[in-house]
Amino acid sequence: MTVDLEYLNGFGNEHHSEAVEGALPWGQNSPQRAPYGLYAEQHSATAFTEPREINTRSWTYRIMPSSAHRPFQRTGDRGWVSAPSSEAVVTPNRLRWDPQPAPAAGVDFVDGMTTYAVNGDVHGRTGIAIHLYAISVSMTDRYFVDADGELLFVPQSGALLLRTEFGRIAIAPGEIAVVGRGVRFRVELLGDTATGYVCENYGAAYRLPELGPIGANGLAHARDFLYPTAWYEDRSGKVELVQKFGGHLWATELDHSPLDVVAWHGTHGAYKYDLARFNAMTTAGWDHPDPSIFTVLTSPSSITGQANVDFCVFPDRWVVGEHTFRPPHFHRNVMTEFMGLIRGRHDSKAEGFVPGGASLHNQWGAHGPDRETFDLASSTELSPVKLENTTSFMFETRLALAVTESALGASHRQGDYDSSWSGLERRFIPPSN
Template sequence: MPEYMSGFGNSFETEALPDTLPVGRNSPQRVAHGLYAEQLSGSPFTAPRASNERSWLYRIRPSVLHSGRFERVDAGLWRSAPESETHLPLGQLRWDPVPLPDTAQSFLDGVVTVTTAGDVSTHNGMASHLYLITESMVDDYFYNADGELLFVPEQGNVRFWTEFGVIDTEPGEIAVIPRGVKFRVELLGGPARGYLCENYGGAFTLPERGPIGANCLANPRDFLTPVAAYEDRDGMASRLTVKWGGALWRTELAHSPLDVVAWHGNYAPYKYDLRRYSPVGPLLFDHADPSIFTVLTSPSETPGTANVDFVIFPDRWLVAEDTFRPPWYHMNVMSEFMGLVYGAYDAKPHGFVPGGFSLHNSMTPHGPDLEAFEGASAADLTPQRLQGTLAFMFETRYPQRVSAHAAAMPGLQQDYADCWSGLRRHFR
């Protein structure tokens, strides 16, 4: 079983072999066990201390030996912003779940882009993908130089073998792999399906709590970072694939690049159990904004405006008096890609099912469907618990462009807007 260290953004130190980490320095003349010292920087060297991200890795070979003659390879259905393959008419969009394929398909083959936003070359924006996996990566490795990856499992358990250690995930949890970190994806049992946010911008961090104070929402102690684990494999035929500049590049290796024996620093992959999220909300009347459910945020240069927010709608109590309790009708400057991990979403009780997803772009009106509106308007406002539900949003300041493949999916619901068509005039 994988082992973890708890805390968000901590400066960790861990070693798979004793007496590996140097004491009092980062790059000694000779590293223990004949290892190489290498720094992995997730921020500019001169970034302020609070946002400076880097780790020192002590590995069997430096990463320059993980490189060879790279050749560009087919990216399949993986796309990067800016993306203008298609122009769907303006409006609300929703899709049924995409079935898992019958053919063998690893993570590298199973990424399907739904939307892109911003510009990958300027490290602004994001992309919303699905992943559909039916077999483990074997002797295949990958890292993303374009952005960090936030995985939201919806079906099936997945293991991430990373340079920093091993992370196991299941539906209800998330995993974040920072930009530049090498890994492979293994299945733990049957096939796996889920959602994937590729964040081109600033690294995800915890949102400020403001007047909420020091506790609740996502608490730092519940984030888990793996302890050091390594592969010492020589004479093997393997491949390393890199996403860089919106394209995939591949080279051949004769060893495993997951050869980090020890490491220390604050730039590392992590997981989080969304069931440990401690929601807060109104106790008397009206709503708090949905931003109160932000788990992680990628900030932009504009204060209070996210490059991308990761927001969830988990189990919680609804107790507000004289209040329409589901999410209200609104138009938003942000654009929202939404998915459902399990259960039902209170604003869309039908037509939006686990594995499905929707897109409400900036300034596109949306809100509860007819059934949700009429039910909530006539409900007896006793305390109500929403239970067994987990929906989420990737919300960004950029318009999200739909890929040509997603626009042609048979699961695109042509009648989605009909869920509001029965809303009647009540004005007297």
């Protein structure tokens, strides 16, 4: 199935779009009424008085106001877990998972989510949750909204169509999408099934990282982020709206579609990005560059340089450093690293880390190449080489991640992950007298 969609370019700029010509008002020509009798509604994603450079809001012009609903009632949380969680465990042990099992029949986005790890406090708007989804059916009479955080989608298999209040976004493996906090949407399959990763960001909204000495042209460029054109659903009839709020799922019944925005303008909503547009930086001298050089988006914290979460991608790229150990070296880090693999293989693992899998190295968790990779990297001629057919990514966060019972007890968790380093030998050749 193909979907012909249009998008607006640019990250963080003032955008505007209308599905019906004249639906977006300009100036004060009609100060008492929005065009076509629509309701005017503002979405404020930041406090009114936050600094201009981070202040985001959007105006929507819709068929029904969002306030037209019955009370929400608690519903089962399914596989969703939020921080803080009494059942999640903060462990120093290194963890790795095989791809999750294929989804059962009739599982949509809300029911097909499994939380692997959380940190921070959803009530204090700090930290993240990392989920994996496996879905086999589209949402039709159900819609979802996350009031706890924005959602960053990383598809691994199968394409999705995200129908949001601000328009439609189609994403496939190799692309990402971000749905802003409080934005209502539903998820449709563009194939039989789909699996992937979601980072639920409780903290400051994602933004482009500062470039510093890298200069103007490195990493991700603002022009390559795409925002949807306005699209609306004028639909009557009973539908369910599921809201994540305060760490739990709530539901209410509507008599209309919540995706009824005919026009909008502003800086808050939803957007997508093609990871192939990322301009990877690397070293032409020696030593392996820190993974921060691969940051696509960052959610800053109150401590400069310690992100609430960074989203990093490791795409096809040239490796040309000399007099150095080529793969990622043995490492311990004050930051926590959760990695996933979209396609191919990771350059520091010979086997075991496969597309659809995941790994977690909590703060100060020692990790690095396995024995086979170490031996190969120690003896291979250091000529320029291009890493191809590979895309891995990382959620790097300043706090330790607590692992859920579902993830710890999963049948596809590799119980022998520590054996990746069991073949390493003592290495010390003292000088002879």
